[in-house]
Amino acid sequence: MTDINTSILIVGGGTFGLSTAYRLAKAGYKHITVLEKSASIPPRDSAGNDLNKIIRAEYEDPFYTDLALQAMHEWQTHPLFAPHFHQTGYLLANSPAAPEKAKLTLQKSLASISSHPSFAGQIQPIQSRADIRAVAPVFDGPMRWTGYLNRMAGYAHAASALRALYAACAALDVVTLRLGEGAASLLFDGDGDDTCVGVRTTSGSELRADRVVLTLGASVASLLPQMAGQITARAWSVGHVQLAPDEATRLRGIPVTYARDLGFFFEPDAETGLLKVCPAAAGYTNFVSAEGGLSLPPEDSDWIPPEDEERIRALLRDTLPALAGRDIVDKKLCWCADAADTEYVIDVVPGKRNLIVASGDSGHAFKMLPVVGDWVRDVLEKGVQDVVRWRWKEQSGKGEASWRVGMTMDLGDLRRE
Numbered sequence: 001m002t003d004i005n006t007s008i009l010i011v012g013g014g015t016f017g018l019s020t021a022y023r024l025a026k027a028g029y030k031h032i033t034v035l036e037k038s039a040s041i042p043p044r045d046s047a048g049n050d051l052n053k054i055i056r057a058e059y060e061d062p063f064y065t066d067l068a069l070q071a072m073h074e075w076q077t078h079p080l081f082a083p084h085f086h087q088t089g090y091l092l093a094n095s096p097a098a099p100e101k102a103k104l105t106l107q108k109s110l111a112s113i114s115s116h117p118s119f120a121g122q123i124q125p126i127q128s129r130a131d132i133r134a135v136a137p138v139f140d141g142p143m144r145w146t147g148y149l150n151r152m153a154g155y156a157h158a159a160s161a162l163r164a165l166y167a168a169c170a171a172l173d174v175v176t177l178r179l180g181e182g183a184a185s186l187l188f189d190g191d192g193d194d195t196c197v198g199v200r201t202t203s204g205s206e207l208r209a210d211r212v213v214l215t216l217g218a219s220v221a222s223l224l225p226q227m228a229g230q231i232t233a234r235a236w237s238v239g240h241v242q243l244a245p246d247e248a249t250r251l252r253g254i255p256v257t258y259a260r261d262l263g264f265f266f267e268p269d270a271e272t273g274l275l276k277v278c279p280a281a282a283g284y285t286n287f288v289s290a291e292g293g294l295s296l297p298p299e300d301s302d303w304i305p306p307e308d309e310e311r312i313r314a315l316l317r318d319t320l321p322a323l324a325g326r327d328i329v330d331k332k333l334c335w336c337a338d339a340a341d342t343e344y345v346i347d348v349v350p351g352k353r354n355l356i357v358a359s360g361d362s363g364h365a366f367k368m369l370p371v372v373g374d375w376v377r378d379v380l381e382k383g384v385q386d387v388v389r390w391r392w393k394e395q396s397g398k399g400e401a402s403w404r405v406g407m408t409m410d411l412g413d414l415r416r417e
């Protein structure tokens with residue numbers, strides 16, 4: 001029986017972890033601890049440790065459309081989240097060279113919103129360069145793209161939203177936040193060691209709780225290797241172009257722009273003038289330097305493969321050619337907990353009592369920051385996951401995410417400049 005007096009230890013202070021702490025606190029829980037190995041928020045290795053993330057509700061699978069709409073309502077209205085949300089619109093398109101797969105993704109995404117009442121009057125077809133320039137006059141590249149603009153979407157300033165959520169948790173006296181200390185191992189007790197009672201921290205102390213929730217993102221298999229059948233740490237490249245203040249001003253208000261076969265970019269950051277640009281790719285595993293046959297994030301992720309830098313330039317040549325030759329700065333690999341079926345995994349760990357995992361972001365979870373904690377609370381309270389697709393799976397298949405183009409590679413197969 002879980003109730004508001006149950007003590008809950010959340011391991012990992014990223015998107016899922018902070019959301020869980022906050023939503024539990026708001027539901028009246030009185031003893032919540034978050035353990036985070038990074039000394040600051042956002043955690044260095046969190047996928048949410050990013051300038052910005054796309055906030056959109058179109059999905060190939062309408063199941064997620066409704067959930068994303070609930071989250072978007074919070075992004076639009078909740079005083080904690082709204083300052084970090086920018087409803088610039090979302091331009092989703094394909095270049096003429098796009099593979100069939102990318103075209104299908106776009107069609108299905110559009111289908112999920114085109115007859116949905118929440119998007120009435122918000123969608124505009126894009127059939128030509130002139131159509132793109134009508135919504136983003138500053139784009140002056142060749143862009144022979146087709147797609148649509150959805151005004152009911154935009155982006156969140158990800159790092160600052162996580163910082164705000166952390167501060168909101170810190171202001172609640174029911175949440176204890178322990179930074180700079182990770183979990184070295186799980187502690188078990190009971191018959192056959194099946195009951196999780198806490199963790200041993202990286203400083204050697206025991207931290208006990210009635211329930212332990214693992215929100216470790218791409219690193220989850222380091223503490224729970226039995227997740228490796230369903231979750232693979234996989235990374236995507238992130239780059240930025242440093243704009244001068246007048247250049248940033250010229251790009252103010254541009255929609256999040258995603259050519260499914262090329263990549264995507266955002267409105268420049270108002271404070272720093274950084275323009276984030278990401279190439280479209282299938283992602284990189286890291287089986288090579290991790291131990292025990294697992295793909296886990298490596299120590300150094302502050303670089304991107306030269307192939308991706310070239311992809312970033314190609315996207316800029318098509319849209320903002322004056323920027324295509326600029327230095328790409330603040331490069332990094334963004335690590336996700338990728339499930340082969342791309343479904344989140346929020347469930348009790350089979351064969352263990354009092355141990356819950358919330359993982360499998362699969363590169364599409366940041367938008368759920370305001371609400372994902374409620375889904376974790378649901379599992380804590382019921383002791384089962386009612387949503388079949390979010391259940392623990394011994395294997396989540398070898399399928400490739402429908403929306404990704406290219407081939408997934410291991411970091412060991414790449415050259416590094």
Ligand code: FSA
Pocket residue numbers: 054055056236278280281336362363364403404
């Ligand atoms: O709106 C979104 O879900 C953005 S996903 C961004 C991305 O880099 C994907 O393009 C990629 O395929 C992977 O899922 C990681 O996230």
